[in-house]
Amino acid sequence: MTEIVAVISHKGGTGKTSLVQNLAYELAQTRRVLAVDLDPQSNLTIGSGFDLLETRPTVLHAMHAPETTADTIVQTASYSLLPANLDLALADQQFAGHYDRNDKLRDALARVEDRFDLILIDGPPNLGFFAFNALTAATQVIVPLQCQPYAFRALDGTLQLIDLVHKGNRGLHLQAVVLTMYDRRVTLTGSVESAARERFGELVPQTVIPVNVSVAEATLDGVPVAVYDPKSTGALAYRALAKELFRGN
DSSP, rough: OOOOEOOOSSSSSHHHHHHHHHHHHTTTSSSOEEEEEEOTTTTHHHHHHHOTTTTTOOOOHHHHHHGGEEEEEEEOSEEEOOOOOGGGHHHEEEEETTTGGGGGHHHHHTTTTTSSSSEEEEOSSSSSHHHEEEEEHOOOEEEEEEHHHHHHHHHHHHHHHHHHHHOOOOOOEEEEEEESSSSSHHHHHHHHHHHHHHGGGGSOSSOOOBBHHHHHHHHHHSHHHHOTTSHHHHHHHHHHHHHHHHHHH
C-alpha cells in the first residue's frame, strides 16, 4: 500500500520544503517516490531544478482534472515531482463553491498512487485550504518543529487541524515531529528539544536537522544537499532521518 505523507507546518521558516526534498531524494534510492508541491510559493519545484516561467501543467491542473495527473508529473534525477507554480494561489477561490473542495488533491493522487511506494506532500505554512487537502489525501503526517519557543507554541494549531481532519480521514495519523534548524550553540535549542521530547515522546526522532548552509546553497542550485555536498552535516542528517522514519518499510 502506498504511504502518503503530508509535511505540514503552521509556521514558515521551519525547513519544511527542504525536509520534503531531501527525504524524497534519500528514499528514492530504494523506493518509487513522488514529491508533491502544494505550496503556491512553489519552492519545492524551484529547489528541484525547474523554472517557474516554463509552461507546464501543474498540481492545479491535476486537481481540476484528476485524469491528467500522470501527464502532469515530471522527473528529477531521483524522484518524481508533481510541480506547482504561482497560479496555485488561485486554487482556494477556484474551488470555493465545490462541495468536495478538500478532496481535490486526494482525487488527483488516487489516479497515480499505485505507481509509487511513497508520496510526500509539501504544504504551505498555513492551516487553510491546502493543508486540508494535504491531510485529507494523506495517511501520515510529519510536522517540522523549528527549535524556537514560539514555533513550539504554534504546534497546537497544527495538531488541532490534524485532529479535525482525522474525523473524516480515519487512516490519518501523526508519524513524527522532526526537530529542524537545530543549533547546539543556542541555549533555547536544548529547552525546545526537551519540551518536545517530553510532550511527544517517541514521535520525536533521535535524528535532528541542523542549521547548515549547504542545505540553502543546494536549493539555489536546484539539487538535494546530498548531491551538492554529500559529506555536509545536513546531508548526513537527512540520510539518517530517512532511515529512522522509514526503516521498517
